[in-house]
Amino acid sequence: MKYLLALLFISTFVFAELEAKSKNSNWWKEAVIYQIYTRSYADSNGDGIGDLNGITAKLDYLADLGIDVIWLTPFYESPNADFGYDIQDYMTVGKEYGTLSDYDKLIREAASRGIYVINDLVLNHTSDRHPWFINSRSSRSSNKRDWYIWHDPNDDAPPNNWQSIFGGSAWKMDALTGQYYYHFFYAGQPDLNWRNPEVQDALSKVMRFWLDRGAAGFRLDVPDTLLEDPEMPDNPIGEGLNWVGDPNMLHKYNMDLPEVHGIMRQLRKVIDEYPAAILLGETGSPETIDELLVWYGESDELHLAMNFLYTNVRELSAEKFTRHVIESDKHTDIGWPVYLLSNHDRTRHLSRFADGLHNNAIAKQLAAMTLTLRGTPILYYGEEIGMTTQDPVRLEDVKDPIGRLFWPDFKGRDGSRTPMQWNSSQYSGFSQVKPWLSVPASAAKINVEIQLNDDQSILTFYRQLLAVRNSSSALRHGEWTHIPTQNHEVFAYLRHSLSESVLVILNMSASEHDLDLQELVMNSTFEVLLSNHDRRFITEALLNLQPYETVIARVLKAQ
Ligand code: NOJ
Ligand code: CA
DSSP: OHHHHHHHHOOOOOOOOOOOOOOOHHHHHHHOOEEOOOGGGGOSSSSSSOOOOHHHHHHHHHHHHTEEEEEEEESOOOOOTTTTTTTBBTTSSOOTTTOOOHHHHHHHHHHHHTTTEEEOOOOSBOOOTSSHHHHHHHHOOOTTGGGGGOOOOOOOOOSEEEEEEEEBBBEEEEEETTTEEEOOOOTOHHHTTTTTTHHHHHHHHHHHHHHTTTTTTTEESSSSGGGOOTOOOOOEEEEEEESSEEEOOOOOOTOOOOTTTHHHHHHHHHHHTTTEEEEEEOOOOOOHHHHHHGTTTTSSSSEEEEEEETTTTOOOOHHHHHHHHHHHHHHTTOEEEESSSSSTTTHHHHHHHSSEEEEHHHHHHHHHHHHHHEEEEEHHHHHETTOOOOOSSSGOOSSSHHHHHHHTOOOGGGGOOOOOOSSSSSSTTOOOSOOOOOGGGGGSSHHHHHHHHHSSHHHHHHHHHHHHHTOHHHHHHEEEEOOOOOOEEEEEEEEOOSEEEEEEEEEESSSEEEEHHHHHHOOOOOOOEHHHHHHHEOOSSSSEEOOEEEEEEEEEEEO
16 A cells, blocks of 8 residues: 555654755745735724735734745725726735835845745736726727727627626627727726737736746736637527526636637746746636646646635535545646635635534644645635634625625625734724724634634644644655545545655544554554644554544654
8 A cells, every 4th residue: 555655664753854944946835825815914004904014014923823925915006896806007006005115025024034925916807997998998099909808899789798707798888989898807807908919018027027026926817817719709608597697608718718828838937037936826717637737737837726626625525525635636746736725705614614513623624634735725814713704794885896786695705805803902903993894793702812822722723733734844745645544524644755754634524433543553653743632642543533633643653
């Protein structure tokens, strides 16, 4: 068996390896990324909106947590039709978020703590208030006309049946010039024409602008939507309705076109001018691992492609996660996996997986899995204290336009973007004034200050877990091997480097289970590095696992 062979590598007692974090050219393979929804992390100037200086003030917290990279959601000048994902000026810091020198300071202060910063790069569209679009719409002969996608009406109707992902036609008539423009998202987010080399050049300049200031790369917003079929045929329609009540559409001619990989290679060339910089893609459309792997190209496209197939495993089911991870882990030579559970567009994972009885153990278990698989994990701010999604209660409080549009069936994404819960004060330590989104009532009990002083808290567990990961060569870059357990509610695996083996056991059920470790334990002793129960050693061949118990153990001795 593969895992037994791995154990044989270890002939003596192996103690924790405290390897210095070295930023080699593959640093991103060992990194832990922490996503900050910039508007909601910390407000430094009392306007109720999170900002860059607020984040700088929390860098010690982040360094102590043990993360390596922060990914900031857009902080550029924006009219906020989509809260920053509609950019009015790519080379500014929006007034709400600070100044360019605040950005420079954040980069400097982060670097002094060994933390990199990556920016969000929205390539597919700009704001309709971007000067490029204002110029483009001004006349059919504008020198920026071809920077966006304009089309004559089809009789009196839109050019084709393409739908916006946020509902309705993806075409908006612009009376000034009598043509429609195309917007895959809101009408306030017109799509750039990526077939135009001038657009490609302009966005390369944007990239260099931030890389020169010290950004360690970019998270690419929806790279799968960059190109459309120039013939613009109607898309095929499937059965039923989608989440916004439109007919289910197969985005055959306006998503995932093969030519988009040429664009990825161009972006990668720009990135490669900067030795440490990386591209992390929001690769949301793949339905299979093979479709995901395409985004890595021949190591000449994305460094990291988010694995939403993992994010989409809907049940806390050992069988489902086992099946998925076995599949994902097969091709690490082609594409280094990226595991994440939550982000600013989705219901937070604790709200998806909590059962009301074992919430604490479940939060810790999901963290343990995500941070011990082979790959680069992305954490979403607040998950480390067990924040849950708190949807607005009244329509008048909703900020996310799709929440207002589809209320009450869909309450928008505000619920997963609420202010970070720092302490029990009125506005949770996020701000001195009423924040742009309400602080959930849960903040009185679920917050950083309380959890830092509680050795059983979710936050303490995350800190311990990250410390274990950061000091373990096996967890940072070792092989991953599934351990079949005969028990369909337990997911178990081994991570092993040349000098170390770490066993991870996850009981993904509310029942106790006796796990037969005969084969594994026979010649070995395990030191428990971390568990969500009080367990220090595994010496028995039969391990009695508690509900949702998580055990991470280092092999101390194998003969
Ligand atoms: C994906 C982002 O994550 C989401 O928040 C945004 O609305 C769309 N892209 C459009 O930019
Ligand atoms: Ca502020």
